Amino acid sequence: MINEQIKINDLIEIEIKKLGINGEGIGYYHKLAVFVDNALPGEIITAKVTEIFPNRLLADIEEIKVKSPDRLEVMFPEYELCGAYSMQHVTYEKSLQIKRDILINALNRYVDKKIVYSKIKQTIGMNEPLGYRNKVSLPVRKLEGKNKFGLYAKGGNEFIPVNDTPVHQPRINEIIQIVETLMDQHKFHAYIQKDKSGYMKSMVIRRSYTTGEVQVSFLLMKKFEGIAKFTEALVAQCPDIVSVFAFYTDKYKEQIFFTNNYENLFGKATINEKINHQTFSLYPEAFFQLNTVMADKFYNKMRELANLQPTDVVIDAYAGSAPISHYIAKDVKKVYAIEIDQRSVQSAILSLKRNNIKNVTVIQSDFKKALKNLEVDTIDAMFFDPPRTGLGYDTIKQILKYKPKKLIYGSCNPSTLAKDLEDLLKTYELKSLIPMDMFPYTPLVESVSLLELRTDLETV
Numbered sequence: 001m002i003n004e005q006i007k008i009n010d011l012i013e014i015e016i017k018k019l020g021i022n023g024e025g026i027g028y029y030h031k032l033a034v035f036v037d038n039a040l041p042g043e044i045i046t047a048k049v050t051e052i053f054p055n056r057l058l059a060d061i062e063e064i065k066v067k068s069p070d071r072l073e074v075m076f077p078e079y080e081l082c083g084a085y086s087m088q089h090v091t092y093e094k095s096l097q098i099k100r101d102i103l104i105n106a107l108n109r110y111v112d113k114k115i116v117y118s119k120i121k122q123t124i125g126m127n128e129p130l131g132y133r134n135k136v137s138l139p140v141r142k143l144e145g146k147n148k149f150g151l152y153a154k155g156g157n158e159f160i161p162v163n164d165t166p167v168h169q170p171r172i173n174e175i176i177q178i179v180e181t182l183m184d185q186h187k188f189h190a191y192i193q194k195d196k197s198g199y200m201k202s203m204v205i206r207r208s209y210t211t212g213e214v215q216v217s218f219l220l221m222k223k224f225e226g227i228a229k230f231t232e233a234l235v236a237q238c239p240d241i242v243s244v245f246a247f248y249t250d251k252y253k254e255q256i257f258f259t260n261n262y263e264n265l266f267g268k269a270t271i272n273e274k275i276n277h278q279t280f281s282l283y284p285e286a287f288f289q290l291n292t293v294m295a296d297k298f299y300n301k302m303r304e305l306a307n308l309q310p311t312d313v314v315i316d317a318y319a320g321s322a323p324i325s326h327y328i329a330k331d332v333k334k335v336y337a338i339e340i341d342q343r344s345v346q347s348a349i350l351s352l353k354r355n356n357i358k359n360v361t362v363i364q365s366d367f368k369k370a371l372k373n374l375e376v377d378t379i380d381a382m383f384f385d386p387p388r389t390g391l392g393y394d395t396i397k398q399i400l401k402y403k404p405k406k407l408i409y410g411s412c413n414p415s416t417l418a419k420d421l422e423d424l425l426k427t428y429e430l431k432s433l434i435p436m437d438m439f440p441y442t443p444l445v446e447s448v449s450l451l452e453l454r455t456d457l458e459t460v
């Protein structure tokens, strides 16, 4: 077996033939698949072997001997080390094609039924794919006596400070630097686990793309006595910061940003984002898409595909702050918005009231449980926008009890979408699948699918 002759750190020359479902390049070494991050189809590379499995190798690029014409110089190399924004090495146009290919690869892998490729449309992208992120969550560390926000390097603990990241809204980058300087001045230091000194573990900044209002949330390991003065100095320097929170935790290792132990240090509890001529009032913890411009395209596409009727009763599942309900409420008789997270539910209720929408009922529940308890005979359409884990078979079983005529599935994970389609396509027909670039310069692929109840089954 060839993989028995290969050792870690061996250099092998391969040609990249295609992309895998995570956007990695795949080539073959004596018929053994080799997965290489950041390698592009058509490239001939020398790769260094990093892991050996019975059926595949993992390797890093050592040298690119023949470059793809779609390769770009990376814009922000510190992110390459962190494994974030790992699509910055290809032209934007090519990245849109790659995202469609990632989706097709996932369907080929998980869906038995033949899917007609013409149903999978070209990826809808952004005209200006930089400066899109409306929310940034970053840990903080003390480096050479100064507080710095950054990210951890891929597969390790090395901390890499980040500045001026072009995908963040530029004002967010400015505020990160202001907070760093003020932290140094006020001795409001990053928490150090070794000697339990300092206070702050991480910070979340959310800035409304449309109103410019900013909300800052600090995650603290303990109370800082000078926090009122620090906050006063921060909002004096940044009058656009209208909401400041401190969240407290005692779990250093846990990957969380929000807890139930918090205080509103300054200003309002929510900030306003406006899309579709509607105002969304967002608590720090409430879910809202990171890319406001693409979110608008995403919800409009869902609405267009659904082609709803005034008599329709519909479900907006995994509703977050209920933007989908807001976009479709005027088209239908009734919407049930189902969301598990309390603060997203609070944001949804506040926003619906503010926008004078009366035909949406928000239910705080797990979606599957809510379907079991819902006292409604007919559901005409269901919108889903689940987390990366997708729907799963048990939830699909509940959905199939209602057999809505249409399903409109917003997905942020091609693999779980494909696994769900494998189950759903026994009862539904895929009419259209549209990849959307919600996260430019990352390999993440968002998509919207329209599924219609198969007519051959309806008559059974």
Ligand SMILES: C[S@@+](CC[C@H](N)C(=O)[O-])C[C@H]1O[C@@H](n2cnc3c(N)ncnc32)[C@H](O)[C@@H]1O
Pocket: 287, 288, 289, 317, 318, 319, 320, 321, 322, 323, 324, 338, 339, 340, 341, 344, 365, 366, 367, 368, 385, 386, 387, 412
């Ligand atoms: C990808 S977000 C989509 C939110 C919203 N549709 C939007 O576009 O802003 C997924 C949402 O599902 C919620 N969620 C996660 N698991 C859930 C469950 N089992 N039942 C209901 N909601 C859930 C999360 O809290 C989150 O708000």
